[in-house]
Amino acid sequence: MSAPSRSRSGPGDPPRAGRRRAAHLGPAIRRPQVLDATLKLLVEHGYAGTSMGAIADAVGVTKPVVYECYPSKRELFGALLEREEGRIVAAIGSALGEEWKPVEESEEAYTQGFTALLTAARDAPDSWRIVFDSRGGPDPAVERRAREVRTLVVERLAAMIAAALEAGDRPRHGGDPARVAPVLAEMVVAIGESGVRTMLTTEGAWTPAELGSLLGRVAARGIEDL
Amino acid sequence: MSAPSRSRSGPGDPPRAGRRRAAHLGPAIRRPQVLDATLKLLVEHGYAGTSMGAIADAVGVTKPVVYECYPSKRELFGALLEREEGRIVAAIGSALGEEWKPVEESEEAYTQGFTALLTAARDAPDSWRIVFDSRGGPDPAVERRAREVRTLVVERLAAMIAAALEAGDRPRHGGDPARVAPVLAEMVVAIGESGVRTMLTTEGAWTPAELGSLLGRVAARGIEDL
DNA sequence: GACCGATCCTACCGACGGGTAGCTTTTCGT
């Protein structure tokens, strides 16, 4: 699970165990295949542990074909991040919704949000891992982008929570909303991540709706009357 | 922040920019220095991105000296993990305490636990990162060990939460405690991690006690009456 | 002040990874 090297043994680069010549599909078709393979390997072995040769093998092709799709390793991973970032942002958008619901319905709002998030996470878990769990990044620029996405999510959530805190006219115990909201936002995101982990490790024991409901209840109760 | 290469430029291995010969300290003294340097680099660049040469440079020494301390890269990282694992387990022990407090005081129990955790995390943040955020591990064996520590923590917490859920004689909405407790445990751990992140990113804006109190309140309220 | 073991350093090896040049095979239009 951790040895990224392909099954090599010969002296030169090409192991070419009796693999058949790959079909002539062309860069346009190959590019998404390359990204898919890269995503999988990246999650398993990290950036430095993922070699272009291993990616080529995973696609069932040789290195120059990969380089025909992306001119360098950096650009490949940059493109990958961009694609996953798009997926994440779209999912987050639908999970958070555009408007903050009234406080009375906040539990329902959280439940819906978590459910949407968990559904998206179940359908494309690696996309989430790459952003929320990004370490050992490609190079400073790409890694920074990954962190920025997370920061963006947390900030948007923080703004929504701050608005909700201020809207409520009950006594405040937690101090200044502007100070507390970011912490709570970070926490809500963490709760979402914990849900993703739960779904992945228990594999089918929970449905997104079921788990989302549980998480939503906990999050809403924890935050209300703060 | 992401280029693990040392400042090399010459053709061979040794850059030897005008560094002075290191003092004769010996393996026994050097070993902890090597572990410290390795931990720092590991957190920054991941396993594959951390070279023995870079470690040597960080210690202010050359590669053979590092190999005098640990016979291989694998063993070095194994020893590192063992040390950090010990620190973590000790901190967790004091954070969780030995007994589960009555439900009435659960908020206080959580607060104390989080505060202890955050204090430990503040004092040795990298120890935590390496375990909770372990990806691209050294080799299957070592990486597995890292995950086991996390699993252990979550399991112990789950047992305590399950006990607390069953002890409470109030109506249950969340379903079977044995099913719900692991999810909540995962969540509490996630909340703790979010607290660590908050402390790291806001750098001094929160004290462990203050933040621990906030997190404890949220966690306790979220879980009680479930 | 000369010896000696412990310690460190220079210089190197084989393997692997990113990246490329140029040949071979497939595919497709005519």
Next chain:
DNA sequence: ACGAAAAGCTACCCGTCGGTAGGATCGGTC
């Protein structure tokens, strides 16, 4: 059926990395 463009493949370059041999230096001892 044939030729050329498109796509893949082999074989290689160069730099870095894990790891090692053997010479240089330090620090204490007699």
